[in-house]
Amino acid sequence: MTTRTVIVTGANAGLGLECARNLLERDDSWHVVLAVRNPELGTAAIAELGAPERCSVIRVDLASLASVRDFVTAFAAAGLPPLHAVVCNAGLQTTTTKFTADGVEMTFGVNHLGHFELVTGLLDHLAAPGRIVVVASGTHDPQKFTGMPHPDYTSAEDLAYPAADASADGRRRYTTSKLCNVLFAYELDRRLGRGARGITVTAFDPGLMPASGLARDYSPAMRLVWRIIGPMLRVLPNVNTTRTSGRRLAALAVDPAFEGVTGRYYEGVKEIRSSPDSYDEAKAADLWRTSERLVQSSTA
Template identity: 70%
Template structure:
């Protein structure tokens, strides 16, 4: 019998799917909500997981704040066990131009950060204690690490939400790495606002490492997509390069592992707790991001 619910965004494929698989296998008490854009693909994922009685598919499009609101309202009436964990996993990388969300926000920032921000703002009242929130970031947020990606450039959240047109794909990749920095800034600020564990809710961030073959390169040119799918998997022999299944197990552990009870405001690369980038601890940037995000969400909800 399930007694606890975990929401995993983007759980129909890749890292989110493997996190769901690992969580279901680790503890029979967990019921998993697959929060996905396409309910049909979500149903296919449930079939592959093989435990339909412990899974619920709910539609969630992080590029639409109205969809976020509908998701939370539907969840409230779904009759599921108490919500004890939220995994903010879904993400994308737009490199072929500038796209906007339904609410007029740049797509990478809107999905990777703002949609999850709005989701957690609505879910905080529903989160049972003890609760865990895990925000999936990336090692690409840290310019001190060689990742092959452009270093993030956080100027202001307002500029990220409404940037100028990009001239090449490198700027699109920079928007991605900056959004991953936003994930850290958001996680640490949420942890501060929840009293750094005093409210019996922990908030941690996670770097899954490089995961060749995942869907992150779907907006790349054909040659780049081919290399990502067929050549890059050979790099899994190197440190920090993982399969989605390995990273999914590590991510699920941040939800269920009792050894992490009370651990909060931390950054994990796989199973290893470590420091994130210098900018990720910048409180001024965190406040700018939080306050701008609140204004954006409030503006749309009116």
């Protein structure tokens, strides 16, 4: 019998699917909500996971703040066991400039703003002890060699509404959105009293996962190159399969070993320091204030 619920965004494939699989395998008391954009793919994922009685699919399109609010309403009405964990996993990387239904740059909108609205909307439903895990990336840290452009955080306003002559480098927008993920996790932890309310917040770097699907928006030629070189990268440090990283992500969400751990950043199972910029409270406050304004204006 399930007694606790965990929500995993983007749980129909890749890291999210493997996280859901491990959650189901490690403890029979958990009910897993697959928060996915395409319910048909979510239903297929449940069939693959093999525990339909312990899974639910609720649609959410993180590129639409209205859809995120609909998700929160649907979850509250679903009659599921109390919510004790939220895993903010879904993400994308684009190569062209795109915008969400709310007119916000797509990478920032999905990777950060959609999750901001989701988590803040779920806080009243999150029971203590509860955990929030935000999937970030080592690419947020310019001191690490990742082969990706360094993040460029000027202001959240600039990220949401880039100037017409701004760089269209989708990879830099991705790394900057991952910095936003860490800034958000730390600021949320501060606002929740650093665990005083019984809710903990951690950020997680799953490492490079060649099979994750993040390159799906690349050109055909670049996808071919990625398919060829991806498997070769597994000999390098912090290059993992989605199964390995999914197991580690699930542990942060529910394993007793991480009880009470909050405001921390993990590279796999190892706690490390995140980038210097990620501890910049002025940047975090700017990101929070702007995110609040953006979600409020979407309801006007």
